[in-house]
Amino acid sequence: MSDVVLEPVATAQSLSQRLFETLRGEIVEGRLVAGSKISEPELARRFNASRGSLREALMRLEALGLIERRVNLGARVVTLSRRDLLELYDVREALEGMACRLAAANRSDTDLQALCHLLARHEQQQELQAGTAYFQPEGGFDFHFRIVQASNNSLLIDTLCNQLYYRVRMYRYQLGMVSARAQSAFREHRHIIEAIQAQDGELAELLMRRHICASRNNIENKLR
Amino acid sequence: MSDVVLEPVATAQSLSQRLFETLRGEIVEGRLVAGSKISEPELARRFNASRGSLREALMRLEALGLIERRVNLGARVVTLSRRDLLELYDVREALEGMACRLAAANRSDTDLQALCHLLARHEQQQELQAGTAYFQPEGGFDFHFRIVQASNNSLLIDTLCNQLYYRVRMYRYQLGMVSARAQSAFREHRHIIEAIQAQDGELAELLMRRHICASRNNIENKLR
DNA sequence: TTGTTTTAAATTGTCGACACATTAAAGTTT
DNA sequence: AAACTTTAATGTGTCGACAATTTAAAACAA
Numbered sequence: 001m002s003d004v005v006l007e008p009v010a011t012a013q014s015l016s017q018r019l020f021e022t023l024r025g026e027i028v029e030g031r032l033v034a035g036s037k038i039s040e041p042e043l044a045r046r047f048n049a050s051r052g053s054l055r056e057a058l059m060r061l062e063a064l065g066l067i068e069r070r071v072n073l074g075a076r077v078v079t080l081s082r083r084d085l086l087e088l089y090d091v092r093e094a095l096e097g098m099a100c101r102l103a104a105a106n107r108s109d110t111d112l113q114a115l116c117h118l119l120a121r122h123e124q125q126q127e128l129q130a131g132t133a134y135f136q137p138e139g140g141f142d143f144h145f146r147i148v149q150a151s152n153n154s155l156l157i158d159t160l161c162n163q164l165y166y167r168v169r170m171y172r173y174q175l176g177m178v179s180a181r182a183q184s185a186f187r188e189h190r191h192i193i194e195a196i197q198a199q200d201g202e203l204a205e206l207l208m209r210r211h212i213c214a215s216r217n218n219i220e221n222k223l224r
Numbered sequence: 225m226s227d228v229v230l231e232p233v234a235t236a237q238s239l240s241q242r243l244f245e246t247l248r249g250e251i252v253e254g255r256l257v258a259g260s261k262i263s264e265p266e267l268a269r270r271f272n273a274s275r276g277s278l279r280e281a282l283m284r285l286e287a288l289g290l291i292e293r294r295v296n297l298g299a300r301v302v303t304l305s306r307r308d309l310l311e312l313y314d315v316r317e318a319l320e321g322m323a324c325r326l327a328a329a330n331r332s333d334t335d336l337q338a339l340c341h342l343l344a345r346h347e348q349q350q351e352l353q354a355g356t357a358y359f360q361p362e363g364g365f366d367f368h369f370r371i372v373q374a375s376n377n378s379l380l381i382d383t384l385c386n387q388l389y390y391r392v393r394m395y396r397y398q399l400g401m402v403s404a405r406a407q408s409a410f411r412e413h414r415h416i417i418e419a420i421q422a423q424d425g426e427l428a429e430l431l432m433r434r435h436i437c438a439s440r441n442n443i444e445n446k447l448r
Numbered sequence: 449t450t451g452t453t454t455t456a457a458a459t460t461g462t463c464g465a466c467a468c469a470t471t472a473a474a475g476t477t478t
Numbered sequence: 479a480a481a482c483t484t485t486a487a488t489g490t491g492t493c494g495a496c497a498a499t500t501t502a503a504a505a506c507a508a
Contacts, residue, residue, distance in 0.1 A: 016492085040459070052491090098314060
């Protein structure tokens, strides 16, 4: 447990905020192991910070659902169960479905352009790596980010991008997920974008819901 | 600004947590006025607490989206715009729609019973107050709570009941909302419950989405 | 040895104090 | 009198220390 330099995130003004962002990353990427206890004195030493600043960061991590705290007992990194994972898919289906519907209605031209560019890039990778695309734990995730951004609903954006997606990424790192659905997922992405381009909100929502549902079913099978 | 006794909430173990819950209530019910600045020293004095404990509560309030903090400038109670309100409706439509779908599939008998009881109680109030039902700022909200509970998806429950609904209640207090749709809202509630009882998830979701959408449109008109 | 008390160490919750940044007021210059 | 400087006052960010609780270890009894 050597010292750690805090990543100088652009929007990191205060120490407690940098601690928050750094710890969030460590938890998501599994360097702070799921289920492990969090020792305030130890972490504070590790980051050359006071316990007060650290505790402020812990409060926010708890609100994000990345740690669990019990009075006088301390904090632990959450352990995500299979059930939690499936629940997350249901929530994503609802929210990202709505994001698609809104994106189809509110999308700006630059949003659409960015989506198409992204798709093209993925197509390239797809051909290059032939089936092993979307290999990285984060693989193909930027697509969902962009869609949500295009919805132009700041609450939706915040809920997904600043809250739920951290849990999603945490799962991916934990399970070392390689989507066996790389090709089909890519096709589905394209159809979704086409619906958004055509400003067909109804269809865009339906396609996204199926896309996520398929992913959910795929995982559900693998987990048994 | 006299002293305030912290409500001895059942699940209030630590001071910072009680502060959090108390402040959350004060903001939601408008005693801490939207847009007003939050002075850490003043609040700390008012609750006979140290600034440290107070700040821990503020971190959580920020994560809840009830206050906004800017470095070295302090915190302010959020001011909810008309746009925010409409965005909230879109998110609710997605999440509560999914909650209905899941409730229809997963509902326990006790859930269903509780829902029917609630409906009966509302029917009584309806007849009694003839049109002025749902008058209180919180009016008829327990219905939505119950539905979400019945979904049996803990992430969904947490997202709605422990996060978004605080904002919803804040709006109601702010706008002193009296749903002019009391009668129609009640009818819609009954139909939703019937669909859940029949375990028709598809229909339950559709009805809830229409219900919320209608409410949204109603508000949208009033705001102009 | 096993199980129970007692004791000590470590951890959490809370507090007050200091350094720096921001804001308000007082003073100065044009 | 208006605008800019300078100074004081207030407020935020951070830290170290103390009290209370929990956990670990030691001492003891069965």
